Amino acid sequence: xxxxxxxxxxxxxxxxxxxxxxxxxxxxxxxxxxxxxxxxxxxxxxxxxxxxxxxxxxxxxxxxxxxxxxxxxxxxxxxxxxxxxxxxxxxxxxxxxxxxxxxxxxxxxxxxxxxxxxxxxxxxxxxxxxxxxxxxxxxxxxxxxxxxxxxxxxxxxxxxxxxxxxxxxxxxxxxxxxxxxxxxxxxxxxxxxxxxxxxxxxxxxxxxxxxxxxxxxxxxxxxxxxxxxxxxxxxxxxxxxxxxxxxxxxxxxxxxxxxxxxxxxxxxxxxxxxxxxxxxxxxxxxxxxxxxxxxxxxxxxxxxxxxxxxxxxxxxxxxxxxxxxxxxxxxxxxxxx
Numbered sequence: 001x002x003x004x005x006x007x008x009x010x011x012x013x014x015x016x017x018x019x020x021x022x023x024x025x026x027x028x029x030x031x032x033x034x035x036x037x038x039x040x041x042x043x044x045x046x047x048x049x050x051x052x053x054x055x056x057x058x059x060x061x062x063x064x065x066x067x068x069x070x071x072x073x074x075x076x077x078x079x080x081x082x083x084x085x086x087x088x089x090x091x092x093x094x095x096x097x098x099x100x101x102x103x104x105x106x107x108x109x110x111x112x113x114x115x116x117x118x119x120x121x122x123x124x125x126x127x128x129x130x131x132x133x134x135x136x137x138x139x140x141x142x143x144x145x146x147x148x149x150x151x152x153x154x155x156x157x158x159x160x161x162x163x164x165x166x167x168x169x170x171x172x173x174x175x176x177x178x179x180x181x182x183x184x185x186x187x188x189x190x191x192x193x194x195x196x197x198x199x200x201x202x203x204x205x206x207x208x209x210x211x212x213x214x215x216x217x218x219x220x221x222x223x224x225x226x227x228x229x230x231x232x233x234x235x236x237x238x239x240x241x242x243x244x245x246x247x248x249x250x251x252x253x254x255x256x257x258x259x260x261x262x263x264x265x266x267x268x269x270x271x272x273x274x275x276x277x278x279x280x281x282x283x284x285x286x287x288x289x290x291x292x293x294x295x296x297x298x299x300x301x302x303x304x305x306x307x308x309x310x311x312x313x314x315x316x317x318x319x320x321x322x323x324x325x326x327x328x329x330x331x332x333x334x335x336x337x
Contacts, residue, residue: 027265027286027302029272032065037287037299038278039080039087046287047078047087048299062089064105065301073105080120088118088127102129113139120161120199128159128168136170138162138183148183157181161199161206169206171196180208198235199279207234207243236279236286244286246276251288253277262286262302274300 037048046065050072062078064071064087076091085107090100102118104111104127115132118139126140128148136148136159148159148168157172168183172190179190180197191197197208209232232247234254243254244262251262251274262274271293278288286302 026267026305027262028305029266029270030301030303031292032063032299032301033070034296035060035063035299036077036278036289037065037301039078040279040281040285040287040301041081041083041085042281042283043083043085044281044283044285044301045081045085046299046301047081047089048287048289049077062087062091062103062105074103074110076100076103078105079118082121082123082125084123084125086121086125088113088121088129090117090129100132102127114145117158119159122162122164122166124164124166126162126166128162128170130158134158136168136172136181136183138166138168140166148181148188159183160197163200163202163204165202165204167200167204169197169200169208171208180206182206196233198233199237201237201239201241203239203241205237205241207237207245209233209245236277238280238282238284240282240284242280242284244277244280244288246288250274251277251286251290253280253286266302272300274302277302 032046032048033050035048035050037046039047048063050061050063060075060077062073062076064073064078064081066085073087073089074091076089078087078089080089081087087105088103089105090102100115100117102113102116104113104118104121113127116130116137118127118129120128124140126138128136128138131137131147134156136157137145138148138159139145148157148170157170159168159170161169166184170181171178172181174190178196180195182189182191182197182200195208195210197206200206232245232252234243234245236244245252245254249261253260253262253265262277263272266272266274272290274288274290276288276290277286280286284304287300289297289299292298
């Protein structure tokens with residue numbers, strides 16, 4: 001399928017799931033305990049840290065929450081998880097300088113990826129992050145580790161997100177200021193000065209923040225996107241185009257041009273104040289951190305009502321339509337993706 005058709009398909013699906021009827025759907029809050037949740041996959045597995053890890057690496061343990069069970073991976077913080085359940089994150093090895101050790105965790109144990117921080121992983125197992133020298137990196141099983149912001153580019157930075165096409169987004173220092181970047185097909189391109197990009201979906205849309213205080217929406221194919229009419233930062237985007245982040249009013253959901261404070265979508269009787277939403281999966285489940293009824297800063301998981309399986313029926317239906325359309329094309333009219 002062509003990139004254009006993929007973007008149009010996602011736009012159609014986004015219009016369905018972001019319609020007024022579904023955008024106002026309430027969420028139930030699952031309290032994951034003290035700490036922060038940073039990533040979630042389409043199976044609803046959540047990763048994060050049991051506390052805000054300080055420079056000395058004390059008080060924080062990386063965790064994975066799956067099937068209502070919390071598992072501690074080890075000291076540090078888990079930032080990303082793919083649909084295979086592979087987790088990436090970082091520990092602190094040098095308590096005097098806060099130098100991290102990136103890790104990859106799976107059911108078979110933990111692999112040390114060397115000094116640095118690992119922030120994102122795609123379903124192919126490609127990992128992105130920042131090395132101990134402050135350069136963004138891409139680490140893949142086929143190509144090994146490549147510096148995206150190393151001496152060959154004359155910049156420093158960090159890579160935060162990667163999609164299934166291998167497009168990477170992050171933040172670098174170039175031209176005297178920090179800016180968002182996209183790395184695609186071996187080419188590093190500055191997307192927007194004085195900004196940062198934290199996540200990218202499979203249509204090449206990425207989100208972040210801009211120096212004016214507005215959330216930032218970018219597009220793939222080296223196209224500069226636009227500032228959203230939202231004071232805050234976008235941290236997560238799913239393949240439907242739903243965006244989550246944090247602003248002056250707390251955690252938000254941005255959908256179909258409308259920003260909604262997530263506090264307004266949960267039961268007021270829960271006593272929660274949602275501070276920041278960090279990630280959203282394709283089923284609409286959201287993770288982040290906030291303050292619970294006891295005044296404790298905890299990680300949360302928001303489950304849509306109706307359940308995620310019900311919300312995903314629209315996605316299944318659209319996928320079936322696209323499949324049938326592809327089957328109807330004759331071989332001589334077949335379009336290369």
